[in-house]
Amino acid sequence: MKAAIIGYGKMGREIERILRERGHEVALTIDADNASDLDAEHLEGIDVAIEFTTPATAYANIRTCLEAGTAVVSGTTGWTDRLAELQALCRERGGALFYASNFSLGVNLLFRLNRRLAELVGSVGGYQVRIDEVHHTQKKDAPSGTAITLAEGVIAGMPDKREWVNYAPGIDCSAHRIDDPAAAASNQVVIGSVREGAVPGIHTVRYESEDDCLELRHETKNRRSLALGAVVAAEFLAGKRGIYTMDDLLK
Incomplete structure (x- = not known):
């Protein structure tokens, strides 16, 4: 080739x-x-x-x-x-x-697991969702495309979720920005974005109810x-x- x-x-x-x-x-x-x-x-x-x-x-x-x-x-x-x-x-x-x-193969497995988990959680109800992503300081966009894909999977699987918003203190380029994640509406999925050091990429999806918590996490070790x-x-x-x-x- x-x-x-x-x-x-x-x-x-x-x-x-x-x-x-x-x-x-x-x-x-x-x-x-x-x-x-x-x-x-x-x-x-x-x-x-x-x-x-x-x-x-x-x-x-x-x-x-x-x-x-x-x-x-x-x-x-x-x-x-x-x-x-x-x-x-x-x-x-x-x-x-x-x-x-x-x-990344691992991230794409995460996408599929997250979509299925969102469907299951959506059928049960009672859970809030938060996505957090950490990348190196040279990454130009926020939230990451990976985090957005995860949020879209949540929205597709949970009938009570309609859109995502981004909490990214200190990052000027974040889209759909909010200044306080606690102010997010119940139909919004919060994506928290952090840029630090030389981190290749860490993504976490947390499903939390009053009684328990489910978490999916992927960490990229290198490029x-x-x-x-x-x-x-x-x-x-x-x-x-x-x-x-x-x-x-x-x-």
């Missing part, structure tokens, strides 16, 4: 290592200093582009790939209010797009698990058309 890497930071370099370990060719790397090279000419012959950049640049990067006829895997979070536009473009162009808020998942997704996507997620890969 001939791959392009869009976003050549720590994650991009880990992806490059894994691509080479698995016998693939890295034919193009794009970062801030050569962003203008992301065009149809440089993408010619690329089987799959793997995109991990920033919320401000992801949409344009993915659009460029789709318009050039290049399959693209993206794990950038914080911009997905426009994902539907790119999915429509992908269908229109007969392209291939794979998006996931988190490529390799995320990078490997992205490479496996690229291998899966190569030669395909359509829109895919981790649900499709794990089937």
